[in-house]
């Protein structure tokens with residue numbers, strides 16, 4: 001059955017048709033609307049899916065935010081401005097006339113990446129380092145969504161009690177330091193106002209402050225991975241998102257993790273499905289595919 005898969009992130013929206021063999025067709029991308037009002041998101045979703053909807057039988061959405069009964073609720077409203085509550089499933093059903101399912105983006109990506117791992121892996125964790133830092137936990141082969149959809153929100157665990165305030169209201173979250181927004185917010189002097197992509201480009205050219213910002217993100221992520229290993233004793237941690245997949249980033253995380261006591265180390269890999277993990281995970285969940 002062909003699924004119209006949609007990925008809603010703090011920076012970009014993606015959509016594609018996913019067939020029963022998990023092949024992706026007609027992938028499209030749009031920026032997440034800058035105004036981030038419900039009307040702007042609805043209009044952007046309409047433009048995104050218009051060429052695809054008639055070719056699909058169902059809709060599967062992977063979205064940033066806590067997804068509760070088909071509604072998107074931002075844990076970090078700074079990532080999604082005015083979209084504190086957005087009726088995701090009903091909006092897409094109305095736009096497309098198709099049945100729709102919605103799940104958190106990192107939880108969806110975890111499910112796709114779990115399917116890409118070998119038969120011998122039942123416990124894995126996915127972490128996206130992107131606009132925010134998100135996570136998804138698969139334990140004993142089951143995707144954990146938690147009592148109210150919060151499971152796996154690893155970006156909001158504590159990295160540094162003396163760190164910056166996170167958009168979620170806590171102080172010193174991993175996300176406030178390691179994410180694209182966190183990296184950009186800490187930039188000063190000639191890097192002030194740069195986004196994370198530009199800061200990574202400067203770091204690649206040897207810019208000292210840019211390298212320090214990237215290193216601070218990688219160090220924070222490595223400590224999170226050690227905490228994840230201590231919490232879940234997972235067999236693998238898979239990293240995605242545009243920062244997680246940026247050239248050289250995972251090598252920095254691995255180097256930091258190597259300095260932790262061996263009991264907290266775990267094999268780290270880049271997302272097999274790269275930037276499509278969220279799209280494919282949502283499609284797999286909608287298609288009811290088991291490993």
Ligand code: ADP
Pocket residue numbers: 008009010011012013129130131132179180181195196197198200241242243246
């Ligand atoms: P989303 O959060 O919408 O899912 P991404 O995974 O693309 O989107 O993450 C967006 C963040 O990644 C932004 O902070 C952006 O500046 C940063 N980014 C995008 N491309 C790159 C790149 N090639 N290298 C480093 N950072 C990047």
Ligand code: BMX
Pocket residue numbers: 008009010011063064065066073074075076077079080104105106128129130131132133134135153155156175
């Ligand atoms: C935030 C939170 C998570 C999300 C993560 C990664 C919001 C709007 N989102 O921690 O639900 O999984 O960001 O999201 O509160 P992304 O936009 O970076 O892909």
Ligand code: ZN
Pocket residue numbers: 076155156157166167168169170173175176
């Ligand atoms: Zn937070």
